[in-house]
Amino acid sequence: MAPSATLPLPSQPAVQPSNTKHVDPMAAMAHRGKALPGIPEFKLNADKRQWQLEHMAAAFRVFAREGYAEGISGHISVRDPEFEDRFWINPLGVHFGMLKASDMICVNIEGDVVGGNVDGSINAAGFQIHSAVHRARKDVHAICHTHSVHGRAWSAFAKPLDMINQDVCYFYKAHSVYADYGGIANESSEGQRIAESLGDGKAAILMNHGLLTVGETVDEAAFLFCLMERSCKVQLLAHATGLEKQVVSDEEAAYNFKMASTPVQ
Incomplete structure (x- = not known):
């Protein structure tokens, strides 16, 4: 296989328009009102888990509604709150729209099933991708990857998204392109290359494959996935016009990135 051709992920500049004073992103969302609640805190790991x-199950229901289920492909993982070397992932062969919290499987970074739905099986390629990202990124607590329609279409160009509207700025200098399709990621080396391509960003476009997003919570990772899929659709629609x-x-x-692309939003 040829060496990975990954587009560089520039560092995020801490700038804002010169005519705008600094405001707290959460406070800025509500005009003269109470700020929205943030991520809940838990005293017990069992409650947080x-x-x-x-x-996680709710995110899969959203993915099912959006039409992201494609055969037995696609997976979400969430790092366990108590054991850093373990994560939860969906069982192989269960439709996204049917998944419950009790269906999830807990696996350690080495691939051993250690809890949850121990009678279920997990997607081999999914394990290679998710274990590699969780191993490389201690700040990442959730990962989403599916073969969504517009994500696959845009991935064929092996190009990053253009900042052509306000919403796509959630990914401003925070997404990369993995431009070396290596087939179904059953080998650990393919998962490692995808993790390297992601770098310290929030998302990656996997050429000829699909999209991958990460977050501090499953809510963040799932929201970013839905947003990236819609951004790919917008990009394709804009390209189709042929206009500048x-x-x-x-x-x-x-x-825009600074004000909107936060885990609590």
Whole structure:
């Protein structure tokens, strides 16, 4: 296999428009009102684990509604709150729309099933991708990957998304392109290359494959996946017109990223 051709992931500049004073992102969402609640805190790991699994199941229900289920492909994982070397992942062959918190399987970074639905099987390629990312990124607590339609279509170009609207700025200088399709990722080396391509970003476009997003919570990772899929659709629609695109400036895109691309939003 040829060496991985990964587009570089530039560092995120901490800039904002010169005419805008600093404001707290959460406070800025509500005009003269109470700020929205953030991520809940738990005293017991068991309570946090159950909350994560319930939100993981809810994310799969959203993915099913959005049409992201493609055969037996696609997976979400969430790092266990108590054991850093373990993560929860969906069982192989169960439709996204049917998944419950009790269906999830806990596996350690070496591949041993250590809890949850021990009678279930997990996707081999899914394990290679998720274990590699969890191993490389201690700050990542959830990972989403499916073969969504517009994500696959845009991935064929092996190009990053253009900042052509406010919402796609959630990924401003925070997504990369893995431009070396290596087939179904059953080998650990393919998972490692995908993790390297992701770098310290929030998302990756996997050429000829699909999309991958990460987050501090499963809610963040799942929201970013849905947003990236829609952004790929918008990009394709804009390209189809053949008209010249107006791109958001770096200054404005960086400010949008700073104000909106946070785990609590």
